[in-house]
Amino acid sequence: MxxxxxxxxxxxxxxxxxxxxxxxxxxxxxxxxxxxxxxxxxxxxxxxxxxxxxxxxxxxxxxxxxxxxxxxxxxxxxxxxxxxxxxxxxxxxxxxxxxxxxxxxxxxxxxxxxxxxxxxxxxxxxxxxxxxxxxxxxxxxxxxxxxxxxxxxxxxxxxxxxxxxxxxSELVPPNVKEQAENGSLSPRYLAPLVKEMEKLPSSHLKQIQEEVEENPDVDTVKQLTSEAKNLSKYLDAAAQVQAIYNADLDLEMALEEALRLDCLNTAADLVKQATSLEQIMAKLYTTWKRVGSLADRLYVETGASNPHLRSMLSALEKLSNDTIEVPLDDSSDRVVRLKIIHNE
Known part of the structure; x- marks a missing residue:
């Protein structure tokens, strides 16, 4: 210093x-x-x-x-x-x-x-x-x-x-910068758009730049910022979903269709939730393995002379067996069952 x-x-x-x-x-x-x-x-x-x-x-x-x-x-x-x-x-x-x-x-x-x-x-x-x-x-x-x-x-x-x-930013067209400089378009609307554009690959920037250059107004900038944000979410999430990675599909064509149908936000949210589901499933599997391992160890370390521990192990079998059962409410009227099929 x-x-x-x-x-x-x-x-x-x-x-x-x-x-x-x-x-x-x-x-x-x-x-x-x-x-x-x-x-x-x-x-x-x-x-x-x-x-x-x-x-x-x-x-x-x-x-x-x-x-x-x-x-x-x-x-x-x-x-x-x-x-x-x-x-x-x-x-x-x-x-x-x-x-x-x-x-x-x-x-x-x-x-x-x-x-x-x-x-x-x-x-x-x-x-x-x-x-x-x-x-x-x-x-x-x-x-x-x-x-x-x-x-x-x-x-x-x-x-x-x-x-x-x-x-x-080099991503902003010259005429749009002029609008910002003379005060007709506030930089506070442009800055979020620039930050979202910086997250996108160059192949997805041209259309955004052409639209903002053609209509350098607040409403257009706000709309493009939202679209760029959803596009970034879509691309980031889709790249992390194993189900998509291992499938024979064209992500770019799926993206074009979502844009044409004006449902990019829904598509982006779908792949984001799919990413979360895969991560939850991976964590569920490792936690399930850990529960089973601890239950087996506790069973070996205890005997019939410890009836309360044995009762606890029996109660937890719903979570350590290959089919996991979890109630969705206090009454246990609604139960979700997940069968784990794994390859060792």
């Missing part, structure tokens, strides 16, 4: 973190205060709390990192000192590492010049964390907005992330 040049005092001064939080909150019962004013005053107080919370957790993360690294340097105790330090302050291990990660992210953004210390005040805590976890290009866009004085919440981070996703 790169060291930052600012001293603790300099950074604290730049952040302008208050040592004590004290607000004069509006009286909820004061009818003379207009609703807009009431909400605005609460929002202002809330934003101060968020800034305080963010800065506090960054510094706590730096402190926790120092405690952890000091112990690593000594090489003794195998983390006991660090854990004891957390225990004394009632901090969970997951909370500690979350704050350390936040501190690492802050230091990285500062060290790489992506963000100025004074701009941290413009972030909400969640927005800062989301920015730190974003692509470098998105970090740059967000940091520029923060340095320009913009208030950065998760909404702004998402908008800028969507903008970068839509404008940088």
């Amino acid at each position: 790169a060291e930052i040049s600012e001293t603790t005092a300099e950074i604290t001064a730049a952040l302008e973190t208050p040592t004590d939080l004290e607000f004069t909150l509006p009286d909820p019962e004061d009818e003379e205060i207009e609703e807009n004013e009431f909400q605005q005053r609460l929002d202002e107080a809330w934003l101060v709390c968020e800034r305080f919370d963010l800065q506090t957790d960054i510094w706590r993360g730096r402190i926790l990192r120092a405690v952890r690294d000091r112990e690593k340097q000594g090489g003794e105790g195998r983390g006991k000192g660090f854990l004891n330090w957390l225990k004394e302050r009632e901090i969970s291990k997951s909370q500690a590492y979350s704050m350390i990660q936040l501190a690492n992210s802050a230091d990285t953004l500062l060290a790489e010049g992506q963000l100025q210390v004074s701009s941290i005040n413009n972030f909400s805590k969640r927005a800062f964390v989301e920015t730190a976890n974003s692509d470098p290009e998105v970090q740059k866009l967000v940091s520029e907005a923060a340095e320009g004085g913009d208030r950065i919440t998760r909404r702004e981070v998402k908008e800028l992330s969507d903008q970068w996703t839509a404008m940088s």
Whole structure:
């Protein structure tokens, strides 16, 4: 981790973190205060709390990192000192590492010049964390907005992330990018489409690109996003179904027919459920084998002098025999029977 040049005092001064939080909150019962004013005053107080919370957790993360690294340097105790330090302050291990990660992210953004210390005040805590976890290009866009004085919440981070996703993707036709750039088509609609298109093989992209190029409007983009999502689900699930893999059929032709009949969503759901069923059957078989093995072992280790254990084994025969019986309701009126035929 790169060291930052600012001293603790300099950074604290730049952040302008208050040592004590004290607000004069509006009286909820004061009818003379207009609703807009009431909400605005609460929002202002809330934003101060968020800034305080963010800065506090960054510094706590730096402190926790120092405690952890000091112990690593000594090489003794195998983390006991660090854990004891957390225990004394009632901090969970997951909370500690979350704050350390936040501190690492802050230091990285500062060290790489992506963000100025004074701009941290413009972030909400969640927005800062989301920015730190974003692509470098998105970090740059967000940091520029923060340095320009913009208030950065998760909404702004998402908008800028969507903008970068839509404008940088080679999958989006040029005229559609122009629509997004001039504001006639919001990038927040394009970004989900791009993410779904990235999951598809190139052979399935041309038709989507032609349709969005011909009709670069919100309704078309939403429809194509849904279709691309269903198509991705279909292809992923179909590739995992052994029943389909071992059969003599043309998946592409089946796909074309589903598209022509406008039932791709149903077909995608079918193969997805088929995948789940095969996985459940495989797990059922291994569990059934385990139940039978344990029942046989317990039978050998017990005798007639243990009638209750023998009774339990007799009751469980419905689950360990080749034909498994399971009631579907408490009354046992409805029973499902599965016969297992296996090749050793």
